Amino acid sequence: MxxxxxxxxxxxxxxxxxxxxxxxxxxxxLVMDRGEIGESWRRERWDSLRMLTPNWANGLAGGPxxxxxxxxxxxxxxxxxxxxxxxxxxxxxxxxxxxxxRVSAQDDQFIVESDAGTxxxxxxxxxxxxxxxxxxxxxxxxxxxxxxxxxxDRYRRPSDLPPGDVMVVGASASGAQLARELQMAGHPVTLxxxxxxxxxxRYRGKDIEYWLQVTGVLDQTNSEIxxxxxxxxxxxxxxxxxxxSIDLNxxxxxxxxxxxxxxxxxxGTALFSGGLAHLAASADLKMHRLLxxxxxxxxxxxxxxxxxxxxxxxxxxxxxxxxxxxxNGAITSVVWATGFAPDFSFLDVPSxxxxxxxxxxxxxxxxxxxxxxxxxxxxxxxxxxxxxxSVDAGELAAHLAAHLQSRSAx
Numbered sequence: 001m002x003x004x005x006x007x008x009x010x011x012x013x014x015x016x017x018x019x020x021x022x023x024x025x026x027x028x029x030l031v032m033d034r035g036e037i038g039e040s041w042r043r044e045r046w047d048s049l050r051m052l053t054p055n056w057a058n059g060l061a062g063g064p065x066x067x068x069x070x071x072x073x074x075x076x077x078x079x080x081x082x083x084x085x086x087x088x089x090x091x092x093x094x095x096x097x098x099x100x101x102r103v104s105a106q107d108d109q110f111i112v113e114s115d116a117g118t119x120x121x122x123x124x125x126x127x128x129x130x131x132x133x134x135x136x137x138x139x140x141x142x143x144x145x146x147x148x149x150x151x152x153d154r155y156r157r158p159s160d161l162p163p164g165d166v167m168v169v170g171a172s173a174s175g176a177q178l179a180r181e182l183q184m185a186g187h188p189v190t191l192x193x194x195x196x197x198x199x200x201x202r203y204r205g206k207d208i209e210y211w212l213q214v215t216g217v218l219d220q221t222n223s224e225i226x227x228x229x230x231x232x233x234x235x236x237x238x239x240x241x242x243x244x245s246i247d248l249n250x251x252x253x254x255x256x257x258x259x260x261x262x263x264x265x266x267x268g269t270a271l272f273s274g275g276l277a278h279l280a281a282s283a284d285l286k287m288h289r290l291l292x293x294x295x296x297x298x299x300x301x302x303x304x305x306x307x308x309x310x311x312x313x314x315x316x317x318x319x320x321x322x323x324x325x326x327x328n329g330a331i332t333s334v335v336w337a338t339g340f341a342p343d344f345s346f347l348d349v350p351s352x353x354x355x356x357x358x359x360x361x362x363x364x365x366x367x368x369x370x371x372x373x374x375x376x377x378x379x380x381x382x383x384x385x386x387x388x389x390s391v392d393a394g395e396l397a398a399h400l401a402a403h404l405q406s407r408s409a410x
Contacts, residue, residue, distance in 0.1 A: 050241030073241025164332030268327030
């Protein structure tokens with residue numbers, strides 16, 4: 001059996017950030033990944049995708065962005081190249097193309113069974129992310145058999161879909177972007193929209209990421225968030241790199257038909273919730289609260305900026321569309337942009353709650369020596385941004401080092 005002090009599962013931005021943090025503390029470790037470095041960015045992204053955050057916001061600890069386009073939005077392939085360069089610069093020891101099949105606890109150590117054999121370690125860090133598997137709701141089973149179904153991790157380009165109308169279910173960043181792309185490619189799109197987060201790409205001459213940074217929103221810790229459970233369920237904001245707006249107004253201007261949440265499919269008919277107007281008004285209100293913070297910051301600092309350029313209120317069909325026939329041949333495809341979930345099925349340790357979710361406190365799991373990274377609001381709002389990887393990894397590495405020291409003393 002091979003031995004190492006720490007095993008990190010996942011060689012994306014969080015796994016590499018933890019590798020850097022452990023190296024800073026001279027803690028021996030090994031990074032494993034089922035594919036290559038940045039595997040999900042390589043294999044599970046559509047062709048036209050750009051990062052949601054500008055290049056300047058996508059650096060890691062000891063590896064800030066140094067390219068020629070800080071305000072641009074890199075492709076997944078460009079981000080993978082950045083991760084590979086980063087891994088070489090920090091000397092990360094990796095085992096790629098090595099799937100982990102089982103992690104169990106035995107005495108005072110973890111046993112990690114993988115394609116490369118069995119390893120023993122004193123700690124394990126889960127850095128496989130929150131988007132290991134696409135969520136497809138149970139209502140999908142009621143679709144007519146002739147309708148093609150796909151999730152964003154399998155979609156690559158509009159030609160992947162058969163000719164005809166498309167229903168995109170879910171209006172997060174993925175759903176809004178794919179609705180826009182498919183509509184512009186000649187597929188008439190209906191976007192089924194539930195709870196969503198509306199943001200301007202730019203405000204008063206700056207990218208929205210700039211305002212999230214300088215106003216301190218991203219650095220709010222979990223203890224500062226009023227309803228943490230609700231905040232963790234929020235979808236990603238309706239943003240797209242290099243495009244000013246993909247909110248519901250912009251999509252409707254392109255011809256996308258916007259309806260409420262897909263509630264049911266009965267007898268070949270899709271039924272939609274009538275509450276979209278309320279959800280849209282709430283999304284508008286929350287967006288304006290953030291822009292209020294930006295205005296207040298400008299006034300406080302006396303920084304010359306362009307005048308306020310607030311987006312107009314969301315305008316929706318009145319009366320709302322509450323149903324749509326699916327058995328008449330018009331809708332030929334459905335894109336399920338209904339979110340993702342982590343996959344910890346390889347974990348054989350008592351670290352799950354009654355609902356089967358990984359139980360942790362800020363990334364520190366119930367089983368001593370087990371840690372997790374890259375989950376929404378893991379420790380703060382920044383946790384699920386690229387810039388949050390190094391912050392969370394640094395704090396958890398400190399906890400891990402103290403754990404190792406206490407066990408050694410014992």
